[in-house]
Amino acid sequence: MSNQVETDAIIIGAGPIGLFAVFELGLLDLEAHLVDILDRPGGQCTELYPEKPIYDIPGLPFVTGQGLTDRLTEQIKPFKPTFHFNQMASGLQRQPDGRWRLSTDAGTEIIAHVVVIAAGGGSFVPKRPPVQGIEAFESRSVHYAVRRMEDFRGKNIVIAGGGDSALDWTLNLAPIANSLTLVHHRDGFRAAQHSVNQMRELAAAGRITFHVGGVKALHGLDGVLERVTLAGGDRKEWTIVADAFLPFFGLTMKLGPIADFGLNLHENLIPVDTARFETQTPGIFAIGDINTYPGKLKLMLSGFHEAALMAQAAFRVARPDEPLRFLYTTSSPSLQKKLGVA
Amino acid sequence: MKIIAIDREGAEHSLEGRDGWTVMEILRNAGLPIEAECGGACACATCHVYVDEAWFDRLPPRSEFETEMLDMATAYEPNSRLSCQITCAAGLDGLRVTIAPE
């Protein structure tokens, strides 16, 4: 096994609730590893509304999605959580010794006493344009991210979208592509102005082509793309040579592999009890947007509370023989030591 | 007021609109497959619909926010709207919308 680690708690999802769970577990001396398919913490806060204001976090009259994430990250630093980013939590199995083994699609294996599912609305995955037969091209010619730029050298590339990713990759790949065509449904972009200006300069110089329109069809054999049909704003269609299609329409949330963990699900949510926030499988907890119980509110406020109660119950599972003391951070020297302030 | 919604299989649903509610909320409450991931905050573009041509110009125009968010819709058409940004009102009785492909 290449990459196996042992810890106290595995947290699936590094959204705001997964992050705060590190804090609550940490106060009880439980160490945590977090797994997230994204490349940074914050979940919906950083992915959907980094710049938008949040007004209902107790004690913080105003904070942005990114700001809250930064503060949570700061707050949990003393507990030295380990982050496994860019990885999908894909399999969960009980070990003979009663602990859990979580595997990710990147080959990481984490063994722990408890699993905390803080998966929110599910894992963020790229939006797939509804172009017929696109799935067949996904492993070879259609890419939702650029892992290795070299793979695109000398290619005829079509990029779709009007956000920062579409513009950034247009600028980055233009110098190495044989040809590059950017298509977007309007002559306006939701991207940094300097990127838009640079793109327009490249287009004016004939180094790339920009079309107002969309991608209508993909043509090729055995998953290898050969041509792409585009449609202009006037619905006129034409076909160009292409070996790679990169659609950048942002991310959407899909429950993903958690659906196959053998947990009881209710409309893609995980039912829990409200004393322990444990699922019907002992040792597996669910907190934040992913769980459901009578009166559930999808608010971070509620998720933070759930994290605190979950940690108490998780301690009982992970340290059955140790006493569980209730302490305040204000007055407990031992908690302050853990927080690195005493 | 009535809203006529056409689902992804082409079936027509006649829904009761409620003043002050958004079209997204009416679609979702009727159990139609509209994801509306962000809950109506104009932050996800997963409540994308096509508005019947006859109705398109009768709606209050898109805000700049909505126009920008529509950049994240995968199957844009000139009559695309985000249904969380259309509020039911008496003048919209009979509004026809088609749920965009996923």
Ligand SMILES: Cc1cc2nc3c(=O)[nH]c(=O)nc-3n(C[C@H](O)[C@H](O)[C@H](O)COP(=O)(O)OP(=O)(O)OC[C@H]3O[C@@H](n4cnc5c(N)ncnc54)[C@H](O)[C@@H]3O)c2cc1C
């Ligand atoms: C526009 C908008 C405005 C909002 N405003 C407020 C507000 O003002 N106040 C408020 O309290 N709430 C607000 N919310 C809701 C709040 O953002 C959510 O309640 C909160 O993000 C839930 O946190 P979470 O940690 O449970 O899940 P999420 O933030 O959804 O994070 C879950 C994480 O888990 C990851 N994940 C899931 N499955 C897997 C897997 N199998 N493998 C790897 N990673 C996985 C995902 O990639 C994601 O990063 C708002 C939401 C939106 C969209």
Ligand code: FES
């Ligand atoms: S519900 Fe998210 S944009 Fe309308």
